[in-house]
Amino acid sequence: MDNFSEDIADNNNTLNCTIDHTIHQTLSPVIYVLVFVVGLPANCLSLYYAYLQVKVKNELGIYLCNLTIADLLYIFSLPFWLQYVLQHDNWTYDELLCKICGIVLYENIYISVAFLCCISIDRYLAVVHPFRCHQFRTVKAAVVVSIAIWTKEILTSCLLFTHGEVTKDSESHVVCFEHYPIKTWEHSINYYRFTAGFLFPFCLLIFSYYGILRVVRKSHGTQKKKKIQIIRLVSSTIIIFLVCFGPYHVLLLIRSIFENSCEFAASIFNLYHITLLLTTFNCVADPILYCFSSESTYQYFAKLGDTCLKCLRCIQTETKESYAMSTPETVKKIREQAELDPELLTKLHARKVEETSISTLPKEGVI
Structure with missing residues (x-):
């Protein structure tokens, strides 16, 4: 009965709370479109x-694969959330789909956090304890860890989100997965x-x-490129973690501690949702890890970038050289100097012969 009374009181607070949702329409x-x-x-x-x-039996691929699956889900x-915000925060589907989309949203955050930790710990074991912990760095071990993470997060969602996730606001819009001010039962969940979802993984990342x-700094046997x-790899993991998930969890804690009125919820609404949008960029930032996960993948992207830069440089160089050599004043000046100094003519002729002989040599890597 107490829980039922609390739910009624919380619903009444939501009905009486008017918040400007303009940020959701702008x-x-x-x-959402950019990330999609x-x-x-x-x-x-x-x-x-x-x-x-x-x-190729690389356990790191298991963690990266699970990270990508969470992002893709x-x-x-996103199309459902896009329609939701464009309709002025009015959920037109049933409550089950609202709960599924909400769980996917939160699961993307915490499953991504878990696998970012797995990547950092895997690299820590590979570098710091390469022989002692070899049995934990196998594909089989990575599969077991991945199953455990998915099971834990799904069970946690089922246990935590047992309350109704669809409510009506003051404008009679059906609001999905949002409660303003925070409901009574949400405080303990947010803590x-x-x-468990942010502070503890952050400590693991820093330790790793x-x-x-x-x-790595003390090692003399490891190649500089390696x-x-x-x-x-480890730096990009921490940067993604802090930028995408740090601000959101700080605002989540602030809301849980201080939000007990509609006025406070309205004042922090825009800032909170900006941090929530930052978690969405995780889906774009995670593929950056693949550039640093293996030498071959990194070289592929590096060569692609070098090719583009070389093309731009060649175009600029050709334009400058063609303009300089085709200028009549330049040709006339060289001829005048050659007539005054016969040795200059000899040097120019020798240089031309040398450039011609070099251009006829086979290029590097061509047989």
């Missing part, structure tokens, strides 16, 4: 490279999400990064 649709257009092909490509790593839910950085690759 910024949110742009971000960029994230879908990027994650499909990432899934392919993860599969290639799994094929959320990307497929759990902050500590510190251990890897210390060993050191840079390892540092890039």
